Amino acid sequence: MKHHTPGEGQTVQYRTCPLCEAMCGLELTIADGQVTRIRPDDDDVWSKGYICPKGATVAQLHTDPDRLRVPMIREGDAWREATWDEAFRRCEELLHGVIERHGKAAVSAYIGNPTAHNFSLARYVGLFMGLSQLPIIYSAGTVDQWPKNVSCMMMYGHMWWIPTPDIQRTQYWMILGGNPQASQGSLLACPDILGEIDEIRARGGKVVVVDPRRTGTADRADEWVPIVPGTDAALLLAICHVLFEGGLVRLGDLTELVNGVDDVRALVADFTPERVAATCRVPAETIRRLAHEIASAESAAVYGRIGLCNQEFGTLASWLIDVVNILTGNFDRPGGLMFGNPVAWSVNSLPNPEFAGGVEFGRWKTRVRGAAEVLGQAPLSCMAEEIATPGEGQIKALVTIAGNPAISSPDAGLLDAALPHLECMISVDNYLNETTRHAHVILPGLSAFEQPHFDDLITMWAVRSAGNYSPPIFPPADGRPAEWEILLRLGALIAGMTHDGTDVAAIDDGYFMALAMAQGIDASAIMDRYDHRGPERLLDLQIRSGPFGDRYGEQPGGLSLQSFVDQPHGIDLGPLVPRVREILGTASGKIELAPP
Numbered sequence: 001m002k003h004h005t006p007g008e009g010q011t012v013q014y015r016t017c018p019l020c021e022a023m024c025g026l027e028l029t030i031a032d033g034q035v036t037r038i039r040p041d042d043d044d045v046w047s048k049g050y051i052c053p054k055g056a057t058v059a060q061l062h063t064d065p066d067r068l069r070v071p072m073i074r075e076g077d078a079w080r081e082a083t084w085d086e087a088f089r090r091c092e093e094l095l096h097g098v099i100e101r102h103g104k105a106a107v108s109a110y111i112g113n114p115t116a117h118n119f120s121l122a123r124y125v126g127l128f129m130g131l132s133q134l135p136i137i138y139s140a141g142t143v144d145q146w147p148k149n150v151s152c153m154m155m156y157g158h159m160w161w162i163p164t165p166d167i168q169r170t171q172y173w174m175i176l177g178g179n180p181q182a183s184q185g186s187l188l189a190c191p192d193i194l195g196e197i198d199e200i201r202a203r204g205g206k207v208v209v210v211d212p213r214r215t216g217t218a219d220r221a222d223e224w225v226p227i228v229p230g231t232d233a234a235l236l237l238a239i240c241h242v243l244f245e246g247g248l249v250r251l252g253d254l255t256e257l258v259n260g261v262d263d264v265r266a267l268v269a270d271f272t273p274e275r276v277a278a279t280c281r282v283p284a285e286t287i288r289r290l291a292h293e294i295a296s297a298e299s300a301a302v303y304g305r306i307g308l309c310n311q312e313f314g315t316l317a318s319w320l321i322d323v324v325n326i327l328t329g330n331f332d333r334p335g336g337l338m339f340g341n342p343v344a345w346s347v348n349s350l351p352n353p354e355f356a357g358g359v360e361f362g363r364w365k366t367r368v369r370g371a372a373e374v375l376g377q378a379p380l381s382c383m384a385e386e387i388a389t390p391g392e393g394q395i396k397a398l399v400t401i402a403g404n405p406a407i408s409s410p411d412a413g414l415l416d417a418a419l420p421h422l423e424c425m426i427s428v429d430n431y432l433n434e435t436t437r438h439a440h441v442i443l444p445g446l447s448a449f450e451q452p453h454f455d456d457l458i459t460m461w462a463v464r465s466a467g468n469y470s471p472p473i474f475p476p477a478d479g480r481p482a483e484w485e486i487l488l489r490l491g492a493l494i495a496g497m498t499h500d501g502t503d504v505a506a507i508d509d510g511y512f513m514a515l516a517m518a519q520g521i522d523a524s525a526i527m528d529r530y531d532h533r534g535p536e537r538l539l540d541l542q543i544r545s546g547p548f549g550d551r552y553g554e555q556p557g558g559l560s561l562q563s564f565v566d567q568p569h570g571i572d573l574g575p576l577v578p579r580v581r582e583i584l585g586t587a588s589g590k591i592e593l594a595p596p
């Protein structure tokens with residue numbers, strides 16, 4: 001292995017790039033308190049030397065002079081730096097003022113995408129929500145994967161267990177509405193996906209890309225199938241039609257576990273390839289051939305991503321992806337769609353008590369447009385009008401967490417124009433940008449190099465069970481709270497506590513104990529093992545009570561955080577394993593193939 005030998009005064013550290021789902025291992029050379037060189041970590045058990053150009057330049061985020069390092073308070077048009085106490089007191093004044101004048105319903109939050117990739121935020125956004133009990137929140141999720149969350153909730157009883165294509169073992173991969181050549185994969189964590197496409201082809205398999213555009217991914221595949229945007233559901237219905245018509249349906253081991261096969265048969269009866277061909281502009285013979293190829297492949301994985309979510313029939317298309325896999329026996333088995341098996345469970349993987357009695361949509365409607373809530377959220381496209389339209393329930397205070405909705409939300413100009421109406425806007429963000437320029441207070445997090453890293457949420461759809469712990473490289477400046485503490489404090493302020501009266505330690509202990517309990521671990525017996533709080537303590541719990549963990553001694557030889565500290569290139573625990581019976585949370589205990 002071609003490691004860089006550190007020179008005089010240099011040290012080498014390894015860490016995971018936090019920027020995307022590929023989770024690449026980096027080798028960093030450090031000299032004079034600076035990261036002077038970044039190369040791929042060839043020994044990383046997961047990424048094995050793969051990185052992209054962003055990974056090699058991630059140090060520039062740490063040194064960027066524009067990155068905020070102290071809280072900022074805005075008065076009129078003028079920004080000034082503030083101490084942390086001052087900033088939190090200002091947040092208290094603003095939040096409590098809004099709640100006094102307009103009630104809690106006037107407070108909302110927007111949760112952005114980097115939350116999922118950040119060591120503190122990913123683990124503590126749940127505590128923020130639990131403490132604040134905000135009636136309505138918004139997130140990047142509703143302009144990303146929400147339709148998939150819906151279909152998984154209805155089929156498997158859990159919105160975050162999203163099955164992933166087992167591309168390292170499949171013989172046939174069909175990609176609809178995803179472009180890993182640009183994105184590096186999404187709801188599919190795997191390093192070097194284009195390399196995997198080459199591997200599938202090299203072992204005699206086939207890769208097909210269904211996309212209106214001829215993408216870089218399509219160029220790397222065997223076949224590109226152009227399609228009219230928004231018509232994938234029709235294509236997939238026709239593929240199902242052919243499966244039934246040709247006697248190609250094979251449920252295999254899942255036969256007893258699947259409800260609704262006859263309902264699907266009836267639903268697809270009219271969707272012949274000939275009937276949908278003009279709509280999709282995919283020839284009927286191509287549709288028939290694709291259905292036969294999927295059914296006859298030794299293993300096949302049909303995968304849909306954002307192009308299938310953000311379209312008129314996004315929920316139908318997201319559901320049908322899984323239906324095709326299940327009908328062809330390509331579900332919960334190697335080479336098909338499989339559920340991940342994370343080394344460290346994510347807070348998102350816990351059952352949501354809100355849906356214990358089954359899922360219901362439209363439990364409330366947005367005030368202005370009357371849009372139905374879905375899985376507890378209103379569409380992001382409603383946020384601007386909820387801020388701008390006067391009346392009972394108007395949003396007067398907004399907390400943004402690692403998001404830039406002034407450019408990422410639909411019709412973003414409307415939101416940009418609405419944000420100045422807020423009486424209170426607080427941004428947990430590392431930059432002064434299009435969104436945060438409207439805030440009254442900006443609370444910056446630490447740089448990636450000043451905090452540990454260990455992915456959890458993303459590994460729910462990773463192609464292998466692997467984990468890699470990255471220690472911080474540089475200590476944060478004295479007295480700087482990490483983002484977990486910022487979220488905890490903001491949640492407490494919204495809950496009515498004062499800044500001075502917030503007992504961070506007690507709240508964090510309570511959170512830890514509740515999460516331990518959810519794993520069947522008696523927290524009182526383990527609390528005194530820890531001399532620190534926050535996400536690192538939680539990570540140890542996540543690993544120890546996870547599938548490979550030592551359960552605090554009950555499972556000798558099992559893993560703990562220390563096991564990963566000792567292995568700077570990570571620990572690989574193997575490929576995906578069948579897990580559907582463990583994961584199913586539907587009332588029937590079965591896969592609902594044809595939910596209402």
Ligand SMILES: Nc1nc2c(c(=O)[nH]1)N[C@H]1C(S)=C(S)[C@@H](COP(=O)(O)OP(=O)(O)OC[C@H]3O[C@@H](n4cnc5c(=O)[nH]c(N)nc54)[C@H](O)[C@@H]3O)O[C@H]1N2
Pocket residue numbers: 111112113114118140141143144306401402403404405407408409428429430431433435444445483
């Ligand atoms: N036109 C168009 N719109 C889109 C999309 C599209 O393809 N086209 N994609 C949609 C999708 S899939 C998504 S996920 C959303 C993303 O939308 P958002 O999540 O709203 O936007 P991002 O640009 O990911 O937000 C990055 C913000 O987080 C801050 N940030 C980065 N790292 C950290 C950190 O470690 N801590 C903190 N506190 N802040 C941090 C940055 O400064 C920035 O303000 O956009 C959606 N909108």
Ligand SMILES: Nc1nc2c(c(=O)[nH]1)N[C@H]1C(S)=C(S)[C@@H](COP(=O)(O)OP(=O)(O)OC[C@H]3O[C@@H](n4cnc5c(=O)[nH]c(N)nc54)[C@H](O)[C@@H]3O)O[C@H]1N2
Pocket residue numbers: 020113144176177178179180182183184185186210211212213215227228229230231232305306307308311
């Ligand atoms: N460099 C970089 N990488 C990123 C991000 C980033 O901002 N920059 N963002 C990350 C995030 S938050 C996400 S969610 C992922 C998204 O990752 P992907 O889901 O891979 O997203 P895209 O690369 O936008 O590819 C979507 C594809 O869908 C196609 N498409 C559009 N409409 C339709 C349709 O109706 N039917 C079909 N079949 N196809 C359609 C588009 O032409 C496009 O090729 O990327 C992640 N990776």
Ligand code: SF4
Pocket residue numbers: 017018019020021022023024050051052053054055056184
């Ligand atoms: S592919 Fe993603 S994780 Fe890998 S180096 Fe690039 S940005 Fe980082």
Ligand SMILES: [Mo]
Pocket residue numbers: 113140144
């Ligand atoms: Mo996204």
